[in-house]
Amino acid sequence: MPGPGWYWIGEEETREVLDVMKSGHLVRYGKLDDPRFQQKTRLFEQEFAAHCGAKHALATATGSAALVAAMKALQLKPGDEVIVPAYGFVATYSAAVFMGVVPVLTEIGDDLNMDPEDIERRITPRTKAIVPIHMLGNPCNMEAIGAVAEKHGLFVLEDVCQATGAAYRGRKLGTFGHLGVFSLNAFKVITTGDGGMIVTNSDDIYDRAFSAHDQGYHPFEGGKRPAEQNALGLKLCMTELTAAVGRAQLRKLDLILGTLRQKKAKLKNAIGPIPGARFRTLHAPEGECATLCTVIFDRAERAARVAEILGTRTVDNTGWHVYDKMDHFDQYLKDQGRPHGRGAFPRTDDILSRSINLSVGVVDAGLGAGFGICIDSTDDEIQQAADQFQRVCRLAASDKSQDQNHAC
Ligand SMILES: *Cc1c(COP(=O)(O)O)cnc(C)c1O
Numbered sequence: 001m002p003g004p005g006w007y008w009i010g011e012e013e014t015r016e017v018l019d020v021m022k023s024g025h026l027v028r029y030g031k032l033d034d035p036r037f038q039q040k041t042r043l044f045e046q047e048f049a050a051h052c053g054a055k056h057a058l059a060t061a062t063g064s065a066a067l068v069a070a071m072k073a074l075q076l077k078p079g080d081e082v083i084v085p086a087y088g089f090v091a092t093y094s095a096a097v098f099m100g101v102v103p104v105l106t107e108i109g110d111d112l113n114m115d116p117e118d119i120e121r122r123i124t125p126r127t128k129a130i131v132p133i134h135m136l137g138n139p140c141n142m143e144a145i146g147a148v149a150e151k152h153g154l155f156v157l158e159d160v161c162q163a164t165g166a167a168y169r170g171r172k173l174g175t176f177g178h179l180g181v182f183s184l185n186a187f188k189v190i191t192t193g194d195g196g197m198i199v200t201n202s203d204d205i206y207d208r209a210f211s212a213h214d215q216g217y218h219p220f221e222g223g224k225r226p227a228e229q230n231a232l233g234l235k236l237c238m239t240e241l242t243a244a245v246g247r248a249q250l251r252k253l254d255l256i257l258g259t260l261r262q263k264k265a266k267l268k269n270a271i272g273p274i275p276g277a278r279f280r281t282l283h284a285p286e287g288e289c290a291t292l293c294t295v296i297f298d299r300a301e302r303a304a305r306v307a308e309i310l311g312t313r314t315v316d317n318t319g320w321h322v323y324d325k326m327d328h329f330d331q332y333l334k335d336q337g338r339p340h341g342r343g344a345f346p347r348t349d350d351i352l353s354r355s356i357n358l359s360v361g362v363v364d365a366g367l368g369a370g371f372g373i374c375i376d377s378t379d380d381e382i383q384q385a386a387d388q389f390q391r392v393c394r395l396a397a398s399d400k401s402q403d404q405n406h407a408c
Contacts, residue, residue, distance in 0.1 A: 004256050004291065004361035004375040005190035005249050012251065016040070016244035026240050028059070029223040040243035042222060045197075047250055051165070052172040052180070054199035056206035059238035059246070060213055063161040063183025066196035067095035069236055070181050071129075072212035073198075073205045074155050076101045080128040082157070085114035086345040087352060088133040090320040091183075092159050093329050102126070102336065105323055107347040110296060111281040112136060112315070112355065115347070116144035120152075129155035134163035134173055136357065136367070137189070137289025138282055142168050142176045157181070161196075162362075164189040165253045167287035174199045179209070184242075187364050189256060189289055190249035192242045213237060257289060259375055260361040263382060264290035267360060267373060270386030274393050276302055280355070291361040292369055300353040305396040307356055310371045310389070316352035318368040323348070358389065 020026060023036045030037030041059050049057035060066040076082070078100030084092055086105040096103040104122050109115040112135050119130060130149050132140040149156045156177030160166070164182050166173045174180025179202070182188075184195030198209050210219045213236040217224035238246075268279065280294040297303040300314070307314045320326050323333075324342045333340035342349060359372030373385050 002186040002363070003188050003191055004260060005184075005188070005252065006186055007375050008252055008256065009191075009245075009249075012248040013245045016248045017241055020240045020244045028237055028240060028243070032222040037222065038240060038244075039222065040240045040247060041238050044238075044243040044246045044250065047247060048182075048197050049199060051250060051253065052174050052199050054172075054175050054180075055201045056199065056203070058198045058206065058209050058213060059243055060196035060198065060236045061238060061242075062194050062236075063181060063185060063188075063196040064091045064095055065213070065234075065236035066181035066183070066198045067092060067157075067159070068098060068234070069209045069212040070157055070179050070198055071095060071099045071101060072231075072233075073179065073200075073209035074129060074157065075208070076128055079126060081124060081126045082129045082131050083114075083119055083122050083127060083154075084131045085133055085135070086323040086348040087112060087135060087315075087321060088159070089161070090326050090329060091161070092131060092133060093326070093332075096131075097329075097332060101128075102338075103131075105333075105339065105345060107345050108135075108351060109141075109281070109347075110351055111138055111141065111283060112294060112351065113138060113140040114145065116141050116148055118347075119145065119148045123152055123154075127152070127154060129157050131157045131159055132177075133159040133161075134166060136294060137163045137166055137291040137362075138280070139163065139166050139168035139173055139284045139287060141283050142173075146176060161188060162291070163289050165257050166284070166289045168284045170287070175201065178202060179205050184246060184249070187362055187366075189291060189361070190246075190253050192238075192245040192249065195238055195242050195246055256361070256375065260290040261286075261288075263373060263375065263377060264293055264360045266379065266382050267293055267358070267386055270383050271389055272386075274390070276397060277393065289361070292367070293358040293360050293372065295356050295358065296351065297354045297356070300350070302396055303354045303356055305399055306392050307368075309392045309395060310356075312356065312365070312371045313368045314353055315355040315357060315368050316349060318352075318357075319366055321367065322352060358385070
């Protein structure tokens, strides 16, 4: 089961896509005065940029493609290092590795995001950028991260793939860094099946990202042109069909986020205080996406027992999100002589082994959020999920033998 935008795909998306199909013009480029050219990608970019309050937006085929184009736009070279949290998603690490750029990991904090205090310890003369990932819809501490970046003259590339529409201190994510990347895959806040976006306020970064996303071309009116200085690019573009869906989804974004925030507040309220546990830290409670509700237990044994009874998993066991749970990436870290394997990031291990994700809008067993509610859950269903969660927490707490077994 996917993200909230997926639940709300309807007539609006169909109408937008039919515009494109009736026109027969499926590629993003065209002559602005051609009546067949629906300009869906151009419009989607303009609308997305406006929603973020950014000067430019560039649509891409996927979030992974956006990450590759973004790193190219920052002119990162093989051997350069970027600082990434040890809890993220395989795509962010892979994009760096594909560029020959070395992802250097940091510990996370109890917001489940990159710990700003750990960043400085990881900086070397090769470090070029910090890549904060706003995990599970929760904005990172951008003030602290921005301060470290400024002090050391580093780029900030925000990975907003899990947090489209979220804001920190009234400003949309993606606009704090030199650029921000978004994903529109099925598990994200809004979706086009697959798709991505880059936002930036810099004309140069936009131009280089554009060039990276289409064979070194530069933007020109509704189309593209070669320039004096063409850099090698790939073909990472979005099609008109995808952009058509994206426009309809973007118009629903504020309603999706408003609904999720309301449902999450109800869920938290209905759960109430949990002895021996608390909710994760949110730096911007009113600005987060509210796609998930993370509970952090005081003890790992308790979290493991609760997860077991609920038929879900603690966050440290959520596969391709955790540094030591991606065999391919773990091997890469090992080959590079970098910290790898369980134990390499003890604070991250500790926090994630005590955490459970409850679904609110993103229902994804892969994130450990196979239990919870969805965007269409009724008040009764929310109450039921909360009651069940409380019951299981009480059961796990009374399960002394289990605790002792683990303690031995
Ligand atoms: C989903 C995701 C991506 C990649 O997005 P795709 O569109 O699937 O390529 C990158 N980073 C993070 C943190 C993600 O969650």
